[in-house]
Amino acid sequence: MTGRPLSYADPAHLAAHQFLVEEAALLDAGDYAGWLGLLSEDIRYLMPVRVTTGRGAGFDVLPDMSHFDEDLYALRKRVQRLATEHAWTEDPPSRTRHFVTNVRTFRHAPSLLRVDSAVLMFRSRGDTRPADLVSAGRTDLLRETVAGLRLARREIRVDEAVLRTQNLAVFL
Amino acid sequence: MRHPDLAAVLSDVRSGLVPAHVYNDPEIFALERDRLFSRAWVFLAHESEIPAPGDYVVRRVLADSFIVARDEGGGVRVMFNMCLHRGMQVCRAEMGNASHFRCPYHAWTYRNDGRLVGLPFHAEAYGGDDGFAREGQALLPAPAADRYNGLIFASLDPDAGPLRDFLGDFAFYLDFYTRQSPAGVELRGPQRWRIRANWKIGAENFAGDSYHTPHTHASVVDIGLFREPRASKRKEGALYTAGPGAGTTYKLPPGGDFETQLRYVGYPDPMIGEMAATWSAGQRALVADSGFMVSAATLFPNLSLVHNWPQIDDAGTVVPFISVRQWQPVSERETEVLSWFAVDAAAPEAFKRDSYKAYLMCFGSSGMFEQDDVENWVSITDMAGGSMARRLKLNSRMGLTGSGRPVRPPLPGFAGPGLAYQGFGEFNQRHWLAQWSDHLEAEAAAR
Numbered sequence: 379m380t381g382r383p384l385s386y387a388d389p390a391h392l393a394a395h396q397f398l399v400e401e402a403a404l405l406d407a408g409d410y411a412g413w414l415g416l417l418s419e420d421i422r423y424l425m426p427v428r429v430t431t432g433r434g435a436g437f438d439v440l441p442d443m444s445h446f447d448e449d450l451y452a453l454r455k456r457v458q459r460l461a462t463e464h465a466w467t468e469d470p471p472s473r474t475r476h477f478v479t480n481v482r483t484f485r486h487a488p489s490l491l492r493v494d495s496a497v498l499m500f501r502s503r504g505d506t507r508p509a510d511l512v513s514a515g516r517t518d519l520l521r522e523t524v525a526g527l528r529l530a531r532r533e534i535r536v537d538e539a540v541l542r543t544q545n546l547a548v549f550l
Numbered sequence: 551m552r553h554p555d556l557a558a559v560l561s562d563v564r565s566g567l568v569p570a571h572v573y574n575d576p577e578i579f580a581l582e583r584d585r586l587f588s589r590a591w592v593f594l595a596h597e598s599e600i601p602a603p604g605d606y607v608v609r610r611v612l613a614d615s616f617i618v619a620r621d622e623g624g625g626v627r628v629m630f631n632m633c634l635h636r637g638m639q640v641c642r643a644e645m646g647n648a649s650h651f652r653c654p655y656h657a658w659t660y661r662n663d664g665r666l667v668g669l670p671f672h673a674e675a676y677g678g679d680d681g682f683a684r685e686g687q688a689l690l691p692a693p694a695a696d697r698y699n700g701l702i703f704a705s706l707d708p709d710a711g712p713l714r715d716f717l718g719d720f721a722f723y724l725d726f727y728t729r730q731s732p733a734g735v736e737l738r739g740p741q742r743w744r745i746r747a748n749w750k751i752g753a754e755n756f757a758g759d760s761y762h763t764p765h766t767h768a769s770v771v772d773i774g775l776f777r778e779p780r781a782s783k784r785k786e787g788a789l790y791t792a793g794p795g796a797g798t799t800y801k802l803p804p805g806g807d808f809e810t811q812l813r814y815v816g817y818p819d820p821m822i823g824e825m826a827a828t829w830s831a832g833q834r835a836l837v838a839d840s841g842f843m844v845s846a847a848t849l850f851p852n853l854s855l856v857h858n859w860p861q862i863d864d865a866g867t868v869v870p871f872i873s874v875r876q877w878q879p880v881s882e883r884e885t886e887v888l889s890w891f892a893v894d895a896a897a898p899e900a901f902k903r904d905s906y907k908a909y910l911m912c913f914g915s916s917g918m919f920e921q922d923d924v925e926n927w928v929s930i931t932d933m934a935g936g937s938m939a940r941r942l943k944l945n946s947r948m949g950l951t952g953s954g955r956p957v958r959p960p961l962p963g964f965a966g967p968g969l970a971y972q973g974f975g976e977f978n979q980r981h982w983l984a985q986w987s988d989h990l991e992a993e994a995a996a997r
Contacts, residue, residue: 425916427741430644443739443891445915451863452911455773459918464768467925506932507746539644540886541743544924546916 383482391483394493394520397527402476402497405549410457413549418521418528423448425514425534425550439535445546446534460547467547473502474548489522490530497534497550501543510543512536514550551577560987566947566980573748574934578990579882586851586989587612589707591716593853593876594618597626597700598736598895604647604662611704612879616692617641617651618702621663626697628704629664629689640689651689664688699728700735701874717849718793719967725833726844727855727872731824733896737874738906740888741915747927748934749852749879750986752887755923756846756854756875757796758789758978761948766922775911775918776860785973788842788961792968794985796978797847797855808838815843815859816868821897835965842964848978850985852877858919862907869901871909883931887924889914946983949975 384391397416404413417423425446426439448456459465477498486492495516502509519531534550551559559569559578572578594609595618606619608631615631617640633640633653640651640660652659652668659668666687669676676682692704696713698721703713710716717724728735755762764771764781771780778784778800786801802811812822826834836842848854854877859870872892877885891909893902912919933939949957949971956971964970971977 427739430642431646432643435643435646440739443741444910445741447907447910452907455775455911456918458773459769459775462769462772464765464772465922466766466769467921507928539742541741541915543743544745544928545743545921547921 381484383484388483390485390491390522391481393527394483394491395481397520397529398478398481398493398495398518401529402478405476406474408460408471410460410549414454414457416527416529417450417453418523418530419450421448421450421453421529422531423453424532425536425546428536428539430539445536445541465547467545470504472548475500476550486519491520491522491527493518493520499548499550501548503544512541512543512550513538516550551581556581556990560991562943563983563987566945566950566976567943568946568983570934570939570942570944572934573751574883574931574939576882579879581990582879583612584994585992586986587706587879588994589705589710589989589992590851591694591696591703591705591710591713592851593701593849593874594628594704595702596735596737596874596890596892597697597702598734599645600626602647604649605645606641606648606662607645608641608643610878611706614706615639616704617689619648619662621661622649623663625663626695626702627663628692628695628702629660630692632690633658634666634687634689660689664691699724701728716794720793720795720849722830722833722967723790723792723795723797723844723847724849724855725829727847727857727874727892729828730821730894731828731896733894735872735892736895737890737892739890739914740875741890742886742888743915744880744884744886745924745928746883747885747924747931748882749877749885751927751930752877752885752923753848753850753852753854754979754982755927756856757848757982758798758976759846760784760787760789760798761974761976762923762926766926767919769922770860770912770918774861776858778858787845788840788964788970788972789975789978790964790966790968790970791978791981792966794850795847796981798845798978799842800845801972802837802841802843804841806838806841808834811837811841811843814868816870818898818901821894821901824894824896832965832967840963840965848982850982851989852879856913858908858912860908860912862904862911867904869904869908871905871912873909873913875913883935887915889920946976946979949973949977 426444431438480496482494484492497514499512515535517533520527521530592611595607599607600620603622617629617631619627621627635658638653638655640653650659657670661667693708694705694710763779763784767779770776788799846856854875856873859868862869874892875889893905961970961972
């Protein structure tokens with residue numbers, strides 16, 4: 379029951395859009411504990427490896443290999459690690475900016491929204507290195523709960539087959 | 551690079567004092583291209599990536615692109631990906647399935663075994679075979695190609711000799727990662743990403759740097775993901791060099807037999823049974839009698855392996871994983887990392903699922919171990935590019951006294967071939983650098 383996107387004036391679309399913007403603000407502030415609070419217990423956070431294939435091949439992601447394929451345990455471990463005093467790759471931290479746009483909201487099921495968005499992440503480390511850009515499309519499922527929207531599933535479709543950032547110690 | 555300068559660099563390297571600039575030096579990189587990658591056996595792909603006729607992947611040896619294809623007869627072909635006519639890259643996808651490859655430029659067409667079968671207007675343009683004999687024309691095959699445990703290697707040197715001869719005693723260790731049952735291993739991936747680091751740093755690290763583990767990877771211990779890297783445990787591991795490879799191990803708990811030790815790292819009993827039946831007496835003894843489990847390793851020049859056993863859930867379930875990875879040089883200051891997840895093809899599906907999860911959490915583009923490694927390597931490369939780095943020789947003599955004797959004697963009774971030491975040392979990195987020096991000293995390979 380996905381069909382056409384909801385009107386930009388639809389309260390569900392406005393809430394979904396606001397959710398993504400608020401989420402980006404938490405990530406850019408490095409408030410990963412706050413970010414975990416936006417995830418549902420059964421979250422699946424997926425970023426398949428994108429590949430260069432012929433137009434007729436019928437696929438451009440690997441079916442069985444991802445950069446991320448995370449449940450809540452794995453995401454909590456990543457956040458716990460960043461909070462230790464020994465997560466060198468983010469100490470000093472990257473300066474990131476998540477630009478979120480092209481937001482389209484669909485009524486997926488009762489109490490479940492599908493939200494498509496584009497994200498461009500700017501990542502700067504240190505003072506001598508060129509900054510990195512990661513561009514991706516995202517397809518999210520947002521669950522409407524009494525406590526507000528929660529992210530139940532995210533699939534990140536990265537636009538490069540070969541990532542140009544030193545690691546994914548950051549979230550998209 | 552002027553000869554006296556190179557001789558001095560190699561002399562320093564062989565004494566365990568590595569001039570820092572070799573990690574970011576265009577002249578050194580040119581020598582590596584002309585003298586090392588022009589000869590060495592370089593990993594390209596695994597047979598499990600191209601299981602069916604027509605399956606192919608496109609991989610590189612430095613700037614040279616090769617199609618690695620399964621032909622209609624089931625054979626593996628390694629073909630230079632450049633059209634014989636005007637030099638277009640024949641196949642521009644990185645993977646797929648094709649019976650033929652047709653060049654986009656003038657439609658010259660090659661079967662998936664490389665043979666030229668289509669050439670438009672052959673009669674009108676060339677007067678048929680009189681002007682251009684199609685018979686025997688094919689994409690250039692790799693000068694040498696060979697396989698071990700399904701791992702496909704190529705060499706740009708037609709006189710490279712058999713791969714098995716090159717692997718020598720390292721094959722003993724390679725089997726732990728790539729032959730846990732007669733079914734062999736299957737590779738998934740690779741994840742690919744570019745890091746602004748010199749390719750040698752990762753290769754040396756995986757060869758033998760157990761010394762970095764307790765500190766670089768302290769966060770992984772802090773959060774209880776993998777408990778082994780703490781220093782008290784890591785220093786009991788053995789470092790071995792064997793043939794063109796070298797690796798690190800962890801010391802297993804005392805007193806365990808073969809089955810107990812493999813259960814300790816998280817293998818289910820059916821897989822342990824396969825390992826017991828597949829591995830040699832010596833390979834079993836390394837686990838059961840010597841009490842060591844392989845961890846990181848590097849096969850010279852740029853293929854590395856890793857085997858760790860983290861906790862994959864809050865219940866504390868320990869599951870091992872294997873990764874095969876390549877440090878593909880792009881320039882003296884940039885490397886493309888290709889990282890595959892590897893698992894025994896006959897393993898239970900539940901094990902494959904859990905092992906994949908273990909891999910993703912620890913290694914690869916998002917891995918919690920690898921994240922901190924790459925931060926270090928990028929920083930080293932950055933520092934090595936300046937003038938002061940030419941005045942600094944990095945001390946890589948760990949494990950040796952001032953007079954060059956080992957601090958501790960080689961480990962007696964180590965069941966694997968080659969030479970092993972217990973505790974921290976840079977024996978393996980020097981072993982890798984000695985091979986590197988030998989290559990850089992040799993004359994450039996004929997083109």
